[in-house]
Amino acid sequence: MYITAVAVWSDSSSNMVIIAIIVIILKLYYSNNIELISPIHDKNDRTFPEKKRNNQSKFLFRNLFVLRSQSFTVMYIATGLELEKSLNIALETGYRFIDTAIGYNNEPIIGKVLNEWISAGKVTRDELFILTKLPCYGNRPEDVDKFIKQSLHDLQLDYIDMYLVHLPIGLFKNGKSEYSEMELDKSTDHLKIWKKMEEQVHNGRTKSIGLSNFNIKQTQRIIDNCKIRPDSLQNENHLYFQSPDVVEFCKHNGIILISYSSLGMKAFREAAGLSWNNKQLPEMLENDVLVKIAKKHSKTPAQVLLRFINQKGISVIPKSTCPRRIMENFQIFDFKLNTEDMDALRNQDDGEAGRIVRFQMIKNIEDHPEYPF
Numbered sequence: 001m002y003i004t005a006v007a008v009w010s011d012s013s014s015n016m017v018i019i020a021i022i023v024i025i026l027k028l029y030y031s032n033n034i035e036l037i038s039p040i041h042d043k044n045d046r047t048f049p050e051k052k053r054n055n056q057s058k059f060l061f062r063n064l065f066v067l068r069s070q071s072f073t074v075m076y077i078a079t080g081l082e083l084e085k086s087l088n089i090a091l092e093t094g095y096r097f098i099d100t101a102i103g104y105n106n107e108p109i110i111g112k113v114l115n116e117w118i119s120a121g122k123v124t125r126d127e128l129f130i131l132t133k134l135p136c137y138g139n140r141p142e143d144v145d146k147f148i149k150q151s152l153h154d155l156q157l158d159y160i161d162m163y164l165v166h167l168p169i170g171l172f173k174n175g176k177s178e179y180s181e182m183e184l185d186k187s188t189d190h191l192k193i194w195k196k197m198e199e200q201v202h203n204g205r206t207k208s209i210g211l212s213n214f215n216i217k218q219t220q221r222i223i224d225n226c227k228i229r230p231d232s233l234q235n236e237n238h239l240y241f242q243s244p245d246v247v248e249f250c251k252h253n254g255i256i257l258i259s260y261s262s263l264g265m266k267a268f269r270e271a272a273g274l275s276w277n278n279k280q281l282p283e284m285l286e287n288d289v290l291v292k293i294a295k296k297h298s299k300t301p302a303q304v305l306l307r308f309i310n311q312k313g314i315s316v317i318p319k320s321t322c323p324r325r326i327m328e329n330f331q332i333f334d335f336k337l338n339t340e341d342m343d344a345l346r347n348q349d350d351g352e353a354g355r356i357v358r359f360q361m362i363k364n365i366e367d368h369p370e371y372p373f
């Protein structure tokens with residue numbers, strides 16, 4: 001498309017040289033000789049670069065967005081209608097990247113809304129980036145097909161853009177719906193599961209595959225034994241838990257780090273009785289250093305938190321069902337934090353003491369041989 005536009009515009013020999021240069025650049029771009037992928041998601045960037053990994057898995061970048069109607073525990077419920085409304089607002093705002101999971105019990109609603117948008121011609125499938133996850137009660141090679149097919153059915157899609165192994169530990173569901181009632185499956189074999197994940201790329205059910213809540217050692221073992229490398233790692237990452245070692249590891253291995261709990265998951269944390277390991281930490285959105293920087297930029301603390309993470313090359317998936325905040329969280333590309341701001345925010349890291357999520361609603365999770373934390 002770009003080449004046609006240039007050809008119409010040019011008629012002199014010097015312009016022909018320019019065309020030739022542009023064509024060479026485009027060729028290099030599409031043959032992946034130039035690394036154009038940046039984990040910074042810019043809503044104004046409509047080029048949607050693609051990168052082939054191992055000549056098999058393709059990774060597309062999109063804008064960021066996440067919604068869920070229900071958390072792991074049922075304390076954080078948004079009704080179907082609330083989710084439907086907020087997803088519509090998010091799509092109208094311009095969000096195109098949806099993070100979900102079987103465990104969030106919202107794939108059927110997301111599927112319904114996406115189907116309405118696609119049928120009405122308001123968006124095309126290839127403009128969307130849909131990420132979903134293999135539940136930990138499906139962490140056996142023989143279960144992967146079944147769960148990805150279920151997600152495809154519920155999301156009303158022919159393919160998923162990115163499919164993640166949600167947790168490194170396995171559970172037996174045994175007909176239970178509460179994680180607290182499920183039994184640990186201590187036989188979890190990451191390499192065998194990953195092989196089945198790779199098959200999903202080959203059979204076209206997903207464009208790319210990745211991991212979530214895996215530690216560096218577990219991720220490295222997959223890298224060392226895979227045919228398709230993980231495209232992404234979705235882990236807790238925020239102001240108080242910045243995991244610079246994981247950030248560096250992902251950068252080094254060309255893995256996109258996706259941050260969850262970027263805003264400190266306040267409502268869920270309180271509802272589920274969770275806290276940072278260091279209980280003395282101030283509420284994240286009220287952190288003095290953060291509030292001061294936000295005021296300086298005439299932005300909200302939430303926008304600065306998201307921008308801070310995003311500016312470090314990490315993808316963010318803030319959750320909101322509030323129309324004003326959905327729009328607010330999208331406005332993070334029109335300002336930049338300077339070195340001083342970035343350093344001040346980096347200094348708020350509390351390491352392991354800043355971690356919130358340990359999945360302790362899963363009974364005896366620490367006894368699982370693959371418990372990652």
Ligand SMILES: NC(=O)c1ccc[n+]([C@@H]2O[C@H](COP(=O)([O-])OP(=O)(O)OC[C@H]3O[C@@H](n4cnc5c(N)ncnc54)[C@H](OP(=O)(O)O)[C@@H]3O)[C@@H](O)[C@H]2O)c1
Binds near residue numbers: 321
């Ligand atoms: N892979 C995993 O294991 C895993 C684990 C946890 C979460 N996740 C993913 O990460 C997503 C992010 O959710 P999270 O639970 O980590 O929480 P989060 O995004 O850190 O925070 C969400 C909370 O912040 C509020 N909020 C949103 N925007 C705000 C703003 N601009 N100002 C003030 N408050 C704001 C939300 O309330 P309102 O809705 O009322 O705005 C909600 O209470 C989840 O939806 C899920 O997709 C993944």
